[in-house]
Amino acid sequence: MKVPACPRCDATQTLKIADSPVAGKWEVYRCPSCNFVWRSTEQFDELAKLSSQMVEQAVSFWS
Amino acid sequence: MAYRGMREWIDHLEKEGELLRIPEEINLEPDAGALGRAVCDIEGPGILAENIVGFTDSRMSIGLHASYRRTAMAMGLPKDTSRQAQIDAWIQAYDRYPVKSRMVREAPCKENIVMGDKVNLFQFAIPRINANDASFYLAKTMCITKDPDSDWVNMGMYRMMILDRNKTGVFLNPFQHIGRHYAKYRERGKPMPMAVALGTEPVLPMISGMKIPLEWNEFDYAGAVRGEPEELVLMETADIPVPATAEIILEGEVTLGEQVLEGPFGEAPGAYSGYFRLPVFEVKAVTYRDNPIFDTLYMGRPNAENHYMTILSKLAGVQQDLRRLFPNITAISFLGPYLFNCVIQAKWRHSGEPRQVMSAWWGSGFGFNSKVVICVDEDVDPWNAFDVLWAITTRSQANRDFVMIPDTETYLDPSQSVAGSSCKLGIDATKPRPPNYRYLPVEWVTPPKGTEEWKKRIESRWQKKEERK
Numbered sequence: 001m002k003v004p005a006c007p008r009c010d011a012t013q014t015l016k017i018a019d020s021p022v023a024g025k026w027e028v029y030r031c032p033s034c035n036f037v038w039r040s041t042e043q044f045d046e047l048a049k050l051s052s053q054m055v056e057q058a059v060s061f062w063s
Numbered sequence: 064m065a066y067r068g069m070r071e072w073i074d075h076l077e078k079e080g081e082l083l084r085i086p087e088e089i090n091l092e093p094d095a096g097a098l099g100r101a102v103c104d105i106e107g108p109g110i111l112a113e114n115i116v117g118f119t120d121s122r123m124s125i126g127l128h129a130s131y132r133r134t135a136m137a138m139g140l141p142k143d144t145s146r147q148a149q150i151d152a153w154i155q156a157y158d159r160y161p162v163k164s165r166m167v168r169e170a171p172c173k174e175n176i177v178m179g180d181k182v183n184l185f186q187f188a189i190p191r192i193n194a195n196d197a198s199f200y201l202a203k204t205m206c207i208t209k210d211p212d213s214d215w216v217n218m219g220m221y222r223m224m225i226l227d228r229n230k231t232g233v234f235l236n237p238f239q240h241i242g243r244h245y246a247k248y249r250e251r252g253k254p255m256p257m258a259v260a261l262g263t264e265p266v267l268p269m270i271s272g273m274k275i276p277l278e279w280n281e282f283d284y285a286g287a288v289r290g291e292p293e294e295l296v297l298m299e300t301a302d303i304p305v306p307a308t309a310e311i312i313l314e315g316e317v318t319l320g321e322q323v324l325e326g327p328f329g330e331a332p333g334a335y336s337g338y339f340r341l342p343v344f345e346v347k348a349v350t351y352r353d354n355p356i357f358d359t360l361y362m363g364r365p366n367a368e369n370h371y372m373t374i375l376s377k378l379a380g381v382q383q384d385l386r387r388l389f390p391n392i393t394a395i396s397f398l399g400p401y402l403f404n405c406v407i408q409a410k411w412r413h414s415g416e417p418r419q420v421m422s423a424w425w426g427s428g429f430g431f432n433s434k435v436v437i438c439v440d441e442d443v444d445p446w447n448a449f450d451v452l453w454a455i456t457t458r459s460q461a462n463r464d465f466v467m468i469p470d471t472e473t474y475l476d477p478s479q480s481v482a483g484s485s486c487k488l489g490i491d492a493t494k495p496r497p498p499n500y501r502y503l504p505v506e507w508v509t510p511p512k513g514t515e516e517w518k519k520r521i522e523s524r525w526q527k528k529e530e531r532k
Contacts, residue, residue, distance in 0.1 A: 008197075017227055018185035020117030028185055030227065035324050037198035037225055038191075041116065042092045046194040048335075057482055060322060060340035061236040062249070 006031035007038060009050040064139040065289035066264045068171065068308030069358060072137070073124070076109055079142070081133055083108040090116045091199075095125060095190035099361025102126035103368055109133065111356070115188045122356045123188040128268065128372035129361065137265035138288060146375060146446055147394055153273075153288065153379030160279065162286030170296035170307035177349045178299070182229040184346065187311060187357045189225060193329035199225045200328060202369075203360045205260040205271045206233070208244045209303050210278075211251065216304065217241055218281040220271040220373075223259070223344065224325050232325040232341040233257075233317060240277065245317060245342070254316035256301035257344060262310030262358035267293070272373030274380050274428050282306075299348050310355045315346040331401040333364030334477035365399035377402070381429045388423050389416070396445035403476070405433040406445035414499040418466060421489035425471070432473055437490045442507070454492040463501060464491040 003014045011033040018028040026041045034050050066072040076082035085098070089112055098110045102125070109127035128134060135144035138152055177183075189199040201223040209216050217240045224232040235241050248255040260267070266285045275284050282304070286292045295304035300314045321343050327335035360368035374397050382395050385407075394408040407420055417438035424430035437451060440458075444450045459465070466489035473485035495501045 018183065021121070021186055022117050022119055025117035035197060035224075035226060035232075039092060039199075041090055042191070044194075048195050054327075055324065055338050058324060058326075058338035058340050059482060061242075062245075062322065062342060 004029060004040070006034060006036055007044040007047055008036040009034040065266075065291040066137075067294070068264050068306075069124075069127075069262045069310055069356065070308075072127070072265045073109075073111060073356075075136070076127070076133065079136065081108050081130075081136070081142075082127075083110055085110060085112045086114055088114045088116055091123070091188060091190035093191075093194070095123060095188075095359070096192045096194075096361065099125040099129070099192065099359075099368060100363060102129045103361055103363075103366055103371075106130045106132075112188070118188055120354045121186060121188045122354065123190065124262070124356050124358045125361060126368055127358065128265065129368040130371055131375075133265075134269065134371055134375060137269060139290070146396075149375045150379045150382060153376050154383055156284065156287040157379075157383060159287035161283030162290075162292055164280075164282045164286060164293040164295045164304065166304065167294050167296050167307050170294070171352050172296065172305065172307055172309045172312050173350050174353050175349075175351050176299060177351075179347065182346050182349050184225055184228055184231075184313075184349075187351075187355060189357055190359065192359070192361060193335075193363060195335050196328050197224055197326055201225070201231065201259065201261065201359075202362060203261070203268055203358055205263065205267055205306070205309075206235075206241060207258040207260065207303055207305060208241055208255060209301075210244055211247050211253075213278075215278045216280055216282070217244060218260075218267070218271055220268065222328055224328070224341075226323060226343070229315075229346040231344045231346070232323050232339075233344045234325070234339065234341055235317070240274075248317075249319060252319065254318050254345075256303060257315060257317050258298045258301070258303050258305045259313040259344075260306050260309040260311075261313070262356050263306045264289075264293075264308065267306060268358075269372055269376045272369070273376040299350065309352075310358060311349065311351040313344075313346050314348040314350070315344055318343045318345055329363050330475050331362060331365075331367070331369055332403060332475050332477055333367075333400055334475075336475060337482060365401060370397075370399065370401055374401070377429055381424075381427055384427050385420070385423060385430075389420055391416075392420070393441055394445050398446070398448050398451065402429060402432055403434045404437075405430065405435065406437045406439060406451055408439050408441060408443060408445045410441060411438075411493055411496060414496050414501060417491040417493055418489065421466065421487075425468075425487055431471075432475075433487075434473060434476060434485050435488045435490070438493055440493050443492075451492070455490055458494060459490055459492045460502075465489070466491070 020026045132142040222234045282293045294307040296307040322340040325339045325341040330336045391410045468487040
C-alpha cells in the first residue's frame with residue numbers, strides 16, 4: 001500500500017501505525033526519519049518544515 | 064468539597080454553569096486545540112467533546128482548569144475566591160500534610176485492562192493541540208514513579224509525545240524530582256517503572272505541576288488540600304500506587320537506551336520549543352474506565368490553561384520557601400508569560416532588600432527560570448499589570464534601579480541567542496528608604512478620606528438605577 005510522504009521533512013518512507021477505532025475514518029502515520037506523527041484527516045497549510053539547524057541543536061539531558 | 068473523580072467534578076461544573084458539552088461531531092485536529100484556545104481567551108466553561116470523528120466510546124475534555132473560578136472550585140472554595148486567597152489555601156495545606164492516602168482493592172480505573180501487544184494509545188481521543196506540535200501529546204499527565212531505594216513516590220507533569228501504539232517520548236530531565244529517580248535506575252542499568260494517570264479529581268493535576276518539598280508524597284499533600292484522603296490502587300505491572308478513579312492509567316517503563324527526537328511542542332511562553340533527544344516510555348498495559356474521557360489542556364500564548372492550572376499552586380510553594388528568608392514578603396504574582404515575569408510585593412525594611420530578594424528568587428527552585436523580577440511596595444497590586452507599570456514608571460530609573468545578570472540558566476525563552484541561557488532583569492520599583500535613599504522621598508497622592516465608603520454607596524445606587532431600567 002502506498003503511504004503518504006512526511007508533511008514535515010518530505011521523507012517518502014513513512015509508516016502507517018494505526019487505524020481509527022471506527023473503520024475507515026482516518027489512519028495515523030509516523031515518519032521514521034523525523035518522528036512526525038499525523039492523522040490522515042489533517043491539513044498542513046500552517047506546518048513549518050523540519051529545521052535541520054534546530055535538529056542539530058537538539059538538547060539531550062541524558063548522555 | 065472533595066471530588067471522588069473527574070466525573071464527579073464534571074457533574075459539579077455542569078451544575079454550576081462551568082461546563083459545556085459539545086454534542087456535534089468534531090475532528091480532533093484542529094477542533095480540540097481551537098476549543099481549548101477559545102476557552103482560555105474568554106475564560107469560558109470547560110469543554111467535554113462527546114462526538115469525535117473515528118471514535119465510538121472515547122471522549123475528550125479540555126479547559127477544565129482554564130479559569131481562576133474553576134481553580135478555586137477544584138479546591139472546594141467559592142468560585143469568586145481571590146488569587147491570593149487561593150495561594151493562602153495551598154500554603155495552609157502544608158500545615159496539614161500528610162493526609163495519608165487510602166489503598167483500595169477494586170477501582171473504577173480497572174474496568175478495562177489491556178496488556179502487552181494489545182495496547183493501542185490511538186483508541187483514546189488524544190489530539191495534536193497546536194499546528195506545529197510534532198505529534199499528538201499527552202499534556203496533562205500525572206507521571207508516577209518510585210525511588211528504588213525508599214518508599215518515596217513522586218508524581219509530576221511532563222509532556223509526552225506519542226510515537227507509536229505503545230510508545231511515547233517523555234520530557235524528563237535531571238533537575239526534576241523524577242530525574243533523581245531515573246538517574247538511580249540508570250546507575251543500576253534497569254528501566255524505570257512508571258504509571259501515567261490521565262483524568263483525575265481536579266486537585267491532582269494542579270499538584271502534579273507544582274514543586275512540593277523533596278521526598279514529600281504528592282498524594283498525601285493532595286489529601287491535605289482536599290481535606291480527604293486520595294483513593295489509590297496498585298498498578299498491574301509494578302508496586303506503584305495510582306489514583307483509583309482515574310479515567311486512564313498507562314503502565315510501563317522508561318527505557319535506558321534509545322533517545323528519540325522530540326518536539327517541537329507549543330509551550331508555555333507562547334512559542335514552540337526546539338527539538339530534544341528524550342528517553343522513551345514503553346507502555347506495557349493500559350487500564351481505563353468505560354467510555355473513557357481523555358483529559359487534556361491547551362498550551363500556548365498566555366493566558367493558557369497551564370497558567371491557570373498551576374500558577375497559584377506553584378506560587379504557594381515558592382512563597383513558602385522565600386518567606387522563610389524574608390517574612391516581610393506580602394505577595395508574589397506571575398504577570399505572564401507563565402513563570403517568566405514575577406512581581407514581589409513586600410514591607411521593605413532596607414534600601415538594598417529588593418536586590419537581595421531578587422537574588423534569592425533566582426536561586427530558588429522555580430524562581431531560577433524567571434527572566435524578569437519586579438519589586439513593588441504594598442500599595443501596588445502585583446496582579447494588576449497597569450499598577451505594576453505605574454510603579455516601574457514612577458519609582459525607578461533604568462540606569463540606577465535596573466539590575467542585569469547575563470548568561471544565566473533559563474529554559475523555554477524564545478529570544479535566547481544560545482538555548483538555555485538568558486539575561487535576568489531585576490527592577491527595583493519601590494519607594495526610597497534608608498539607609499541608601501535612591502531618590503528624594505516624595506509624597507504620594509492617596510485617595511481622599513471616604514473614597515471607599517462612597518464607592519460602595521455609588522455602586523449600590525447605580526445598580527438599583529440599572530435594575531429599574
